[in-house]
Amino acid sequence: MNTELLTGTRAARKRLDLTRPVDAGEIRACLDIAVHAPSGSNRQPWRFVVVRDTELKARIGEYYRKGFAANLSGRTPRPDQLADLSSGQYLADHLAEVPALIVVCSLGRVPEQASALRLASFYGSIYPMVWNLQLALRARGLGSTLTTAHLAYEREVAELLGIPFDEVTQVAMLPVAHLRPGAEGPVRRTPAAELTGWDGWELPSGEENRPQ
Template identity: 75%
Template sequence: MELELLTTTRAFRRRLDLTRPVARQELLDCLDIAVHAPSGTNRQPWRFLVIEDPATKNEVAEYYRKGFAAYLSARTPRPDQLRDLASGQYLADHLHEVPALVLVCAPGRPPASPLQLASFYGSIYPMVWNLLLALHSRGLGSTLTTAHLAHEREVAELLGIPFDDISQVALLPVAHLKPASGPPSGPRTPAAELTRWDRWDNA
């Protein structure tokens, strides 16, 4: 069961059921599992803001769409990326319809030094992955998104988040999953093709 969960948890976008509510207790149960993730010096820096109000979701989704449009306009995708980008566009178009948006936050602002920056995000993202696994184990799904961060200050003002004291790290759209219509997992490059030993120039 654990291996299946690890190899079938994906960035769920099109499979999100936009019509079925997510119970608060079910979401809290998943968050309770997520917070058992490791963090630097066990500081557990995560905070959560769950957005269910339709009007508020609409406003957040508008900022997300602006950020996603800017992301698309700044790149020239390869042919093999078009399907994933279309999936991302679908989510951007329907974000306001997702039953719950979980905004993951952390105290402070991201530091400038690469070492501290790695620690800042490295102490948050294991928890996010825990949350994605916990959701999937219960028939729920999500994906880690960041497009709204192009307008983080505006979103902070909208949601009453003190911008100088709290950083938004990720936005997770949470919904029940529709039945899968294809293979449970996508292709992955074997680790042996991506791994070198002892030195980088050892092909």
């Protein structure tokens, strides 16, 4: 099994090649792989809108930029977040130039004031597919980032793309492009050993306590 694909796939923003088109067949093949993901009761609630039209991308880009700016306002980023913010801003500024945007939708409106169980079922039935899609893209040399910033303007984007807002929830948008060659920074993640309790919530305090 190619674990490097799992451990090395990162959000791609500055590495997206904005000059090289992405073949529709490549996107179709990746979507075909993505939809093998699990969903609650095998409902397969996903729908996709692939946006390649320049004018549509520009309009979505305007909403995305506003949503991204609103997300940032009033927040003081940690020092380790500064690089992500710079690449996030880069993506926001160049979204319209990305060859394809995949708007991922889930059939049904997200239930308002829903229990944790219903929310888990709603979002848990779509995000495994999204990650499948990102991995399938990456395996073909295509980069993407899971984004949500445009959702502040979900209704406006629904109107733009003819998505029936009352019946369908947009959950994410993936900008997709070929990856430019070049080094990628390391994936920064806390090792699972530091986050895992065994037979209870408490974390093992040291190497000597590590379960065998």
